[in-house]
Amino acid sequence: MEPTSSSAVARQTWELENNIPAAASDPDAMDAIYRYDEAANARAHQEKPWATDPHHFRRARISALALLKMVVHARAGGTIEIMGLMQGKFEGDSIIVMDAFALPVEGTETRVNAQADAYEYMVEYSTINKQV
Numbered sequence: 001m002e003p004t005s006s007s008a009v010a011r012q013t014w015e016l017e018n019n020i021p022a023a024a025s026d027p028d029a030m031d032a033i034y035r036y037d038e039a040a041n042a043r044a045h046q047e048k049p050w051a052t053d054p055h056h057f058r059r060a061r062i063s064a065l066a067l068l069k070m071v072v073h074a075r076a077g078g079t080i081e082i083m084g085l086m087q088g089k090f091e092g093d094s095i096i097v098m099d100a101f102a103l104p105v106e107g108t109e110t111r112v113n114a115q116a117d118a119y120e121y122m123v124e125y126s127t128i129n130k131q132v
Contacts, residue, residue, distance in 0.1 A: 033061060033096055041089060059094040066100040073102040085122060087129065101125060 014020075050056040062070075066086065073082055083105050088097040105118045 033091065033094075034063065034098055036089070040091075044090060057090065057093055057095050060097065061094055062097040063099070066097045069100045069102070073100075083118075085125075087126075099129075 066088075070084070070086075073084055076082075082102070084100055084102045086097045087099045087101075088095065090096065103118045104121055105115070
């Protein structure tokens with residue numbers, strides 16, 4: 001069997017086992033959720049549906065990159081607690097996580113303490129990220 005055909009079969013099997021919609025096999029359709037629409041985002045922030053319904057968000061979609069960063073950070077933490085931030089947007093009843101980054105904090109078995117340097121790091125990271 002060729003590698004491309006076996007990988008295609010593996011992907012189809014995974015999509016069927018995990019109830020992935022058929023439209024997801026179109027790469028442009030899958031990437032559409034990561035496109036930023038400033039008008040839709042502003043409208044959603046004005047409506048604030050979560051303010052009246054605390055159970056508004058029912059799904060979370062996480063990009064492969066964000067998931068990989070979270071897993072690497074969690075594995076590097078070993079047995080201690082870790083801390084990081086996720087960045088993204090919301091669309092309908094879904095929270096869409098597009099990126100994640102680790103915070104330079106110290107953890108113990110009972111808590112993670114974010115000190116001033118971690119707060120400065122978060123602000124600087126977010127500011128630079130918005131400029132890009």
